[in-house]
Amino acid sequence: MARQVYGSSPRAVRLFLTLTAAGWTLAGCAAPTRGPIVIYLDGAGWYTGGGGVERGLRRAGYTGAFETFTWSAFLGPAHDHLVTAHDRGLAKRLADRIAAGRKANPNESIHLIGLSAGTAVILNALETLPRGCLVENVVLLSPTVSAERDLTKAMQKVRRNLYATCSTRDAIVGTLAINADGRRGPPAGEKGFKMPRRARVATQRAYARVVNIPWKASYTGFHWDGSHTGVTDATFVAAVIAPRLLRTERHPLDRPLAAVLAVAGSGEQP
Amino acid sequence: MIARSIACVDVRLGRQRADHQNPRREAWPAVPSQTRHIAQANDRWLGAVTRPPLFWRVPTRGLPRGRSIAAGTSRCPPSGLLCLVLVFGGCAGGRNYEQGRLAEQRGEPHVAYDQYCKAAAEQPRNWAIADALARVRPGASAYWEAQGLAEMDAGRYGEAWRNFMKALEVQPDSTTVARMVRQLEEQHGPAVAEARAQWLRGGDTALAQAPFPAPPPSDRAPAKVPAPPETALAAASPAGTETEVSAAGTESPEAPADSPVRAGSAAVVRAVEKVPAEEAKIRTVDSGDLPAGMPQSTPREAGEHPPAASTPPPAVEPPAPREPAHHSADEKPPEPARVQTIESSDRPDEEAGPVATETAEKRSTVSPPADTEPPAPSEEVFETPSSFEREEAEGREPGETVPAPSAPRSEPPARHVPDVPVKPVRPQYEPRRDEFLLRITLSKRDKAYPRRAPLIDGIDVRLEDTDSDLEVDLDLYRGKERIKKIRELTPGRSQIFEGNSGTLYQLKLLGVHHKSRTVRIAVRPA
Numbered sequence: 092m093a094r095q096v097y098g099s100s101p102r103a104v105r106l107f108l109t110l111t112a113a114g115w116t117l118a119g120c121a122a123p124t125r126g127p128i129v130i131y132l133d134g135a136g137w138y139t140g141g142g143g144v145e146r147g148l149r150r151a152g153y154t155g156a157f158e159t160f161t162w163s164a165f166l167g168p169a170h171d172h173l174v175t176a177h178d179r180g181l182a183k184r185l186a187d188r189i190a191a192g193r194k195a196n197p198n199e200s201i202h203l204i205g206l207s208a209g210t211a212v213i214l215n216a217l218e219t220l221p222r223g224c225l226v227e228n229v230v231l232l233s234p235t236v237s238a239e240r241d242l243t244k245a246m247q248k249v250r251r252n253l254y255a256t257c258s259t260r261d262a263i264v265g266t267l268a269i270n271a272d273g274r275r276g277p278p279a280g281e282k283g284f285k286m287p288r289r290a291r292v293a294t295q296r297a298y299a300r301v302v303n304i305p306w307k308a309s310y311t312g313f314h315w316d317g318s319h320t321g322v323t324d325a326t327f328v329a330a331v332i333a334p335r336l337l338r339t340e341r342h343p344l345d346r347p348l349a350a351v352l353a354v355a356g357s358g359e360q361p
Numbered sequence: 362m363i364a365r366s367i368a369c370v371d372v373r374l375g376r377q378r379a380d381h382q383n384p385r386r387e388a389w390p391a392v393p394s395q396t397r398h399i400a401q402a403n404d405r406w407l408g409a410v411t412r413p414p415l416f417w418r419v420p421t422r423g424l425p426r427g428r429s430i431a432a433g434t435s436r437c438p439p440s441g442l443l444c445l446v447l448v449f450g451g452c453a454g455g456r457n458y459e460q461g462r463l464a465e466q467r468g469e470p471h472v473a474y475d476q477y478c479k480a481a482a483e484q485p486r487n488w489a490i491a492d493a494l495a496r497v498r499p500g501a502s503a504y505w506e507a508q509g510l511a512e513m514d515a516g517r518y519g520e521a522w523r524n525f526m527k528a529l530e531v532q533p534d535s536t537t538v539a540r541m542v543r544q545l546e547e548q549h550g551p552a553v554a555e556a557r558a559q560w561l562r563g564g565d566t567a568l569a570q571a572p573f574p575a576p577p578p579s580d581r582a583p584a585k586v587p588a589p590p591e592t593a594l595a596a597a598s599p600a601g602t603e604t605e606v607s608a609a610g611t612e613s614p615e616a617p618a619d620s621p622v623r624a625g626s627a628a629v630v631r632a633v634e635k636v637p638a639e640e641a642k643i644r645t646v647d648s649g650d651l652p653a654g655m656p657q658s659t660p661r662e663a664g665e666h667p668p669a670a671s672t673p674p675p676a677v678e679p680p681a682p683r684e685p686a687h688h689s690a691d692e693k694p695p696e697p698a699r700v701q702t703i704e705s706s707d708r709p710d711e712e713a714g715p716v717a718t719e720t721a722e723k724r725s726t727v728s729p730p731a732d733t734e735p736p737a738p739s740e741e742v743f744e745t746p747s748s749f750e751r752e753e754a755e756g757r758e759p760g761e762t763v764p765a766p767s768a769p770r771s772e773p774p775a776r777h778v779p780d781v782p783v784k785p786v787r788p789q790y791e792p793r794r795d796e797f798l799l800r801i802t803l804s805k806r807d808k809a810y811p812r813r814a815p816l817i818d819g820i821d822v823r824l825e826d827t828d829s830d831l832e833v834d835l836d837l838y839r840g841k842e843r844i845k846k847i848r849e850l851t852p853g854r855s856q857i858f859e860g861n862s863g864t865l866y867q868l869k870l871l872g873v874h875h876k877s878r879t880v881r882i883a884v885r886p887a
Contacts, residue, residue, distance in 0.1 A: 308482035312494025316485040343542040
């Protein structure tokens with residue numbers, strides 16, 4: 092009898108087991124995890140950058156969760172860049188996910204890392220986060236948002252620092268006609284963010300935690316040759332990005348925008 | 362590929378003739394058909410790519426059939442242009458790369474690193490440069506870290522901060538150096554404030570820099586200055602009327618005397634008699650008498666990095682007491698520092714001077730006639746393991762010298778020593794009493810000493826190797842996990858490490874005996 096029952100539908104049993112495993116996996120991914128969380132957003136039409144970032148963080152000793160937030164419409168990079176990246180609903184979805192993670196782990200750190208147009212989604216999500224829901228650090232890799240974007244509101248949801256890598260050798264950023272956030276100005280991925288002129292005190296405080304990481308020739312040794320997606324190389328992430336995220340102290344090489352301008356004594360960017 | 366494309370264009374011009382001339386095509390019948398088809402397809406593609414536009418074509422009717430383009434007679438081939446572009450395009454980055462490679466061979470990883478950075482700025486996608494940068498990075502970082510420690514010991518906290526920041530810029534994930542920088546900023550904030558402000562204004566250009574390598578001897582125009590006054594150990598050269606001034610320190614034994622000076626040894630300003638290259642002599646120069654333009658106490662202005670240039674290493678005076686810890690960068694010793702010509706860089710502390718001088722004196726007095734072969738870098742001046750024990754038994758510190766009772770060392774008369782080439786010698790480090798928390802002797806060959814031993818605060822140290830240049834490789838372990846590799850540590854140099862409690866310590870190499878692979882190290886709080 093038993094042989095008849097089990098033997099009659101092995102295909103159904105196999106299907107049941109597969110579906111169960113897939114359900115557990117998906118449910119496990121969706122459930123908030125314990126410990127520090129890194130939420131990573133890929134660039135427009137670029138769906139494979141997370142591997143290098145995760146490997147770099149792990150290599151540097153990161154043991155927490157690494158989640159990839161998929162935001163692409165899968166209609167190509169142009170559509171992602173021009174349309175999807177500044178979709179408010181998408182930003183709200185990311186904000187909800189951050190809020191859920193914060194609710195599950197009130198004392199753990201949440202880091203956001205985005206590449207290219209994914210940085211626009213991050214900044215929009217930060218602006219829509221509920222009050223009191225903070226993330227620890229934000230890393231914008233080759234951001235294609237406007238360099239003149241005012242980060243004051245977004246920085247209110249960042250407990251520590253916002254890092255933005257930039258490179259004048261970035262061919263993609265250098266040829267962009269429209270920024271991913273739809274705002275005017277040169278992309279921040281070229282020469283970094285700029286603090287608004289005649290900044291108020293709140294803005295100055297916010298930009299005291301905004302750090303541009305421009306490409307240097309020495310970064311070639313860490314396998315970032317200044318290209319747009321080369322910044323996600325595991326070696327660079329492990330050596331340059333991870334020490335800034337995984338330590339609670341300020342990294343000595345951080346040159347916050349506001350501090351630079353205060354020392355320079357002028358409104359010009361260094 | 363270039364040769365292949367040339368061959369393909371060749372084929373188009375005189376296909377039948379070229380088919381016979383091209384050995385690969387002659388060999389085709391021997392290769393499998395699939396390979397042959399691929400090669401034919403490649404050649405077709407290359408032929409299409411490298412086909413010159415019409416206006417380049419020159420009537421070739423008068424030429425012999427099958428005249429090769431490679432001979433450069435009939436057309437201006439794109440492949441030839443490509444060759445030229447590749448050759449001349451590669452020169453710019455290649456020069457810096459070559460200089461970096463030479464510096465690496467000389468044992469100057471910090472100079473090599475800066476040169477490779479320049480090469481990388483021109484060719485960021487050159488993976489050979491990336492590999493070279495990754496290769497020399499640990500050595501360069503260790504060098505700047507050691508320089509920072511030396512500056513900190515001398516009380517020049519601004520310079521120490523610049524050096525530590527440079528070490529961190531080279532190796533951004535170094536937690537110990539980051540902690541040292543933070544510690545400096547917390548404990549000596551006013552002293553490092555100016556350096557930090559300069560860095561905020563100017564970025565990495567405000568950090569410590571390796572000296573720019575000197576051009577080849579043929580291109581170099583030595584700065585000619587009047588000869589400095591004769592002082593204690595000056596070996597007067599009969600023809601020594603001109604003095605070549607260069608940033609200096611130790612030169613590697615392999616490097617010729619007129620090669621670019623070692624930057625690691627940029628601790629002193631050196632005046633070398635203008636004599637044949639292999640006859641560099643010991644000379645002590647009073648920096649107060651140095652001509653204008655010569656870097657004296659702030660060598661960075663001259664683009665050099667001699668951090669210990671203003672360290673007072675009294676060549677003929679008793680060791681000065683250690684400067685108090687609150688000695689700031691601006692409080693320089695009032696009297697002009699005597700600049701020792703050899704080896705002060707390897708002994709960054711104040712104790713470096715007397716021992717180096719003593720060694721020089723010893724070598725000068727027993728030196729053979731000038732026409733004989735110069736002595737090899739002697740190991741006899743270094744301590745042996747038994748000498749470690751003997752000194753401990755006598756209650757002396759390792760390396761401590763017994764003072765001569767009757768020889769006043771304050772102002773010895775100027776002595777003329779024979780013109781003997783003196784090879785650089787790395788002196789041993791001479792510690793002061795109660796300077797260290799602990800001293801350990803490790804050996805790889807001598808069974809009387811362990812190779813691995815517990816150090817402090819849960820950290821073990823293991824001797825990896827020594828070499829004839831008296832450079833030591835050590836590894837630090839936390840349990841079974843190796844937490845730090847220390848490479849090419851020379852006597853008197855230090856490295857920082859972090860204990861299990863989070864405290865920072867400074868590991869200093871006191872002495873090396875290479876024959877028995879024995880080293881003496883000490884630890885003190887950083």
